Amino acid sequence: MSDIEDLYIPALLDDMAEALERLLEARGIDNPAMVGIHTGGVWIADELHRRLGLEEPLGTLDISFYRDDFTRIGMNPQVRPSSLPFNVDDRHLVLVDDILHTGRTIRAAMNELFDYGRPASILLAVLAERSGRELPIEANVAGLHLDLAPHQHVKLEGPESLRLEVRETR
Amino acid sequence: MSGNIQLDAQGRLRHFLTIEGLNRRILTEILDTAESFTGVTAQQVKKVPLLRGKTIVNLFFEPSTRTRTTFELAAKRLSADVLNININASSTTKGETLLDTLRNLEAMHVDMFVVRHAESGAAHFIARHVAPHVSVLNAGDGRHAHPTQAMLDMFTIRRVKGPDFGRLRVAIVGDILHSRVARSQIHALNLLGAGEVRVIAPKTLIPVDIEKLGVHVFHRLEEGIQDVDVIIMLRLQRERMQGALLPSEHEYFRLFGVTEEKLARARPDVTIMHPGPINRGVEMESRVADGPRSVILQQVGHGIAVRMAVMSLAMRAGGVPDEEREAS
Numbered sequence: 001m002s003d004i005e006d007l008y009i010p011a012l013l014d015d016m017a018e019a020l021e022r023l024l025e026a027r028g029i030d031n032p033a034m035v036g037i038h039t040g041g042v043w044i045a046d047e048l049h050r051r052l053g054l055e056e057p058l059g060t061l062d063i064s065f066y067r068d069d070f071t072r073i074g075m076n077p078q079v080r081p082s083s084l085p086f087n088v089d090d091r092h093l094v095l096v097d098d099i100l101h102t103g104r105t106i107r108a109a110m111n112e113l114f115d116y117g118r119p120a121s122i123l124l125a126v127l128a129e130r131s132g133r134e135l136p137i138e139a140n141v142a143g144l145h146l147d148l149a150p151h152q153h154v155k156l157e158g159p160e161s162l163r164l165e166v167r168e169t170r
Numbered sequence: 171m172s173g174n175i176q177l178d179a180q181g182r183l184r185h186f187l188t189i190e191g192l193n194r195r196i197l198t199e200i201l202d203t204a205e206s207f208t209g210v211t212a213q214q215v216k217k218v219p220l221l222r223g224k225t226i227v228n229l230f231f232e233p234s235t236r237t238r239t240t241f242e243l244a245a246k247r248l249s250a251d252v253l254n255i256n257i258n259a260s261s262t263t264k265g266e267t268l269l270d271t272l273r274n275l276e277a278m279h280v281d282m283f284v285v286r287h288a289e290s291g292a293a294h295f296i297a298r299h300v301a302p303h304v305s306v307l308n309a310g311d312g313r314h315a316h317p318t319q320a321m322l323d324m325f326t327i328r329r330v331k332g333p334d335f336g337r338l339r340v341a342i343v344g345d346i347l348h349s350r351v352a353r354s355q356i357h358a359l360n361l362l363g364a365g366e367v368r369v370i371a372p373k374t375l376i377p378v379d380i381e382k383l384g385v386h387v388f389h390r391l392e393e394g395i396q397d398v399d400v401i402i403m404l405r406l407q408r409e410r411m412q413g414a415l416l417p418s419e420h421e422y423f424r425l426f427g428v429t430e431e432k433l434a435r436a437r438p439d440v441t442i443m444h445p446g447p448i449n450r451g452v453e454m455e456s457r458v459a460d461g462p463r464s465v466i467l468q469q470v471g472h473g474i475a476v477r478m479a480v481m482s483l484a485m486r487a488g489g490v491p492d493e494e495r496e497a498s
Binding site (some may be wrong): 062112 | 202203205206207209210212213214215217218219220411483
């Protein structure tokens with residue numbers, strides 16, 4: 001798996017920013033608001049936010065309170081407050097996460113976004129999408145496609161120098 | 171009284187009965203979690219689905235509108251179903267009656283009891299007898315403890331003064347003897363490492379062994395508030411005036427009422443706290459209560475966030491250990 005771990009993330013981010021710009025243009029969206037999901041998603045969103053030159057501050061979501069497995073595994077001990085420094089109503093949003101895996105995080109994030117208002121649309125951008133989807137959720141922009149076995153776990157390390165790490169979890 | 175009943179096998183909060191027996195890690199976790207819940211009020215839908223499908227019963231054997239309301243609102247913001255049951259204390263002072271009530275409610279598949287009772291130890295008693303999946307929160311028992319009130323005060327102090335309790339000098343003023351809040355506050359301040367904790371009250375309203383808790387006792391307000399960063403006022407129960415403990419409201423105000431004039435001795439940025447409702451002109455003058463250094467109304471809002479934190483943390487008990495969690 002060392003080929004994944006040797007990936008140069010800034011180049012992927014350049015590609016993602018370009019793809020996102022093309023997509024926004026094709027959809028006629030000129031002033032999207034960007035929202036990153038804690039923790040890795042915020043790092044990626046930060047990078048994309050800068051590359052796209054968006055003026056409005058980045059929104060951040062901690063979806064711990066919206067997870068569907070709370071009764072099973074309890075609460076994440078390090079929850080940060082969500083912060084959406086703009087009105088969500090009628091806005092076109094770009095939701096950003098590091099890894100798209102089961103799709104459950106994205107579902108939770110969308111539930112939370114809708115508790116802030118009714119967005120005009122939501123696009124999903126992820127650094128990497130991997131196999132293992134459990135919900136009908138796909139990314140509009142993905143920097144990377146990973147075919148991993150269920151016991152393999154990929155994690156983004158950062159934020160100083162972003163790096164993907166693959167762990168075997170049996 | 172052992173604090174261990176409050177923790178699950180992994181040392182995480184299961185019941186919240188008293189600050190005693192807890193540690194700084196747990197208190198900090200409550201404060202951090204509360205911090206993250208403050209964002210919920212910014213949402214259009216002021217609710218998170220965390221405790222959806224859970225049933226929380228406010229079991230109040232002693233009337234209290236304010237505390238019950240904030241517990242109720244906290245539970246509702248977490249999407250739990252809430253039942254308010256007010257029971258006339260006189261009909262249930264015997265333990266057996268209390269247990270009967272408990273068993274009846276348990277049969278309705280309740281997940282959490284929030285208990286307020288005039289007798290010290292009532293919440294502990296209930297916690298010892300509930301089914302393994304049920305959590306108990308103490309919303310005030312006799313003169314013993316009122317831990318969520320103490321935690322919302324700690325939360326308020328941390329928000330106003332920053333996370334370093336070590337540099338803070340905190341004074342608690344009022345009826346220390348009868349106050350369950352004061353006891354919980356002293357334990358919490360000690361665990362969080364407060365620089366100095368003082369209690370200020372007439373001799374008749376200070377418990378004899380209070381110094382064992384590591385506090386400094388003052389009988390004169392002017393001396394006690396010298397250079398303090400935070401003044402926590404306690405509510406003076408007017409019924410105490412009828413006994414021989416206090417001369418008169420007027421006399422109390424003259425000696426222990428906080429006024430702008432007396433405040434000149436405290437630090438200029440001193441923070442004034444009070445659990446409400448204030449007896450204006452007895453505990454403090456209105457100029458202080460409504461002044462810029464008062465955070466009394468902020469405390470109310472913090473009460474909801476702190477109670478949401480304690481409820482969600484207690485509901486997590488019995489789950490898989492934190493270190494086995496895996497993000498997906």
